[in-house]
Amino acid sequence: MVVTLAIKEKTPADRLVVLEALSLLQSCSIVLSEDKLFPQAIDYLQRAFSVRRRVGPVLLSRQCATNQYLRKRDDPHRYCQDACADVTRCGPVIVPQHHLQQCKVCSESGKSCGPSGPPDGPGVEGSDFVLYVSGITTERCGQENIVAYAAYCQLEAELDRPIAGYANLCPAMISSQPQEFEGMLSTVKHEIIHALGFSAGLFAFYHDDEGKPLTPRFASGLPAFNESLGLYQWSEAVIRRVSRLWDIKGGVMVRHQVHVLVTPRVVEEARRHFNCPILEGMELENQGGTGTELNHWEKRLLENEAMTGSHTQNRVFSRLTLAIMEDSGWYRANYSLAQRLDWGRGLGCDFVMKSCKFWMDRQRQRRHAVTPYCDTVRASPLQLTCRQDQLAVAVCNLQKYPQELPLEYQYFERIPDVDADQLSFFGGAVEIADYCPFSQEFSWHLSGEYQRNSYCRVSENQPDWWRNYGAEQYGPDSVCLYQKSAFVMEQCTRKMTYPDWGSGCYKVSCSAQGLTVFVQDRSYLCVRKGQLLSVSVRANDWVYNGVLICPACTDICDDCPLPHQLPPINTSRSNPIDPCSSSPGLATTLWLLLLNLLPLVAGLLLCHCS
Incomplete structure (x- = not known):
């Protein structure tokens, strides 16, 4: 499939155009991509970005037969030595002949240069x-569960803006599950943004607002080439190398080297987001190897920003990503389409310029939670928590590695039930977050097959009633609430609890009275943060008893009552239900329930995709 992006003033003719469907798109899941994923992704990008300077029809240069080309002084075009290749590719795709310029060649001596072969196509x-x-x-596609990848292919001659790129979807990783669509859509947007400008291979070609290159050029029109990186070398007007003082275990500080993007809008947005007026710019990813390192925002600092290097949860395209695209010199950004990013918001210079150990230690000294990080080892049974935005059940991804972590990433002085000589093996499961542990959304798998995930606002994530151990309700009005203790499921002569507990998804509403929590057919008013809600409800011939912890109304609702407007706290209590008043004779149901417990627990996987 070939699609075009018209990212300037929008008229009906500028919308997505499907020029031709190639035989490369065959499976049902890829047809889903053609019919839904790409149209929605491209619609977003066309609204988010407009091109500053538009050129004529898009025409691509032909590739050279020898893969070697020449440039003439003051001539932006590339010339092949002796001959052009018979076929020009953009990634794995053969470019149609009518998208190509006439071949431009030079003799072996380089003295005689000119056009050769068929004329320019219409473009x-x-x-x-x-x-x-x-x-x-x-x-x-076989590397680390990659869903898709993309890159630019060619730049236009005058301002170096990408004019063509490719995106390859890995068929085995494309899901038709409705609850996974938003994640796949985010991945497609992410990959196209790489091709449009957020790429280490393009940083040296960025321009300022006047159209002047931010990186000096040789007479050939190209910047210097960094052989060790395999990239054109950017100037310090784009990226600077910065050394951080970095706290690790044992009261030791080391030097932590990072690359910081320092273009003006990115600096402004980063300082505003973190509330740090001395911040030099926004860190780029320093781990993950080729393709991840330098090509994404630093995961530790912008965990669920969509242009970080792994998809962990709830991706959002923030003002920072719109800012880097505008700072390329090629686009104007529509900031009204930026999504709110809560991770790191307003946490100050200590968060953004220090190690996560420094942050967690300081929070403990102040008797505050170590949020957005965590310090509970992921083990069985799971201690469930809530994601930072309270829209998903989560688990702390602190785990033991088979080998010691690099000294730079050894953060823990003590962990309950872990011997001192084992502490250097513990870190967060997402390596590119500098091994910093954080609470992470997860998925349930049964016999290796995906069942659902823990995002509260997707109705398809609702567990079957015989697996709904905490009387949860997933849906568009649900949030994650903490549980004081494990819910107890009772019949007249039977009781059971689920070993994994700590939080769950529950429907809520906001009103002039404040935050109301709904469990089955009962409602409970939250009067203050930390208030305990004693829940007793009946569903499917079971009585569910448990205690939920109220969040602050302001954490969930835009408008909340003032303190003097709140009702007495005892208005949220309910009377317990007698389990012996229900119908007897449900031993078979309990047996089926127990049969389903084991594979579900055994199949609980915490996933993150590249």
């Missing part, structure tokens, strides 16, 4: 960027 009119989409199982 792609009315568009700013051509995206070639494929669905091929490539070698790269």
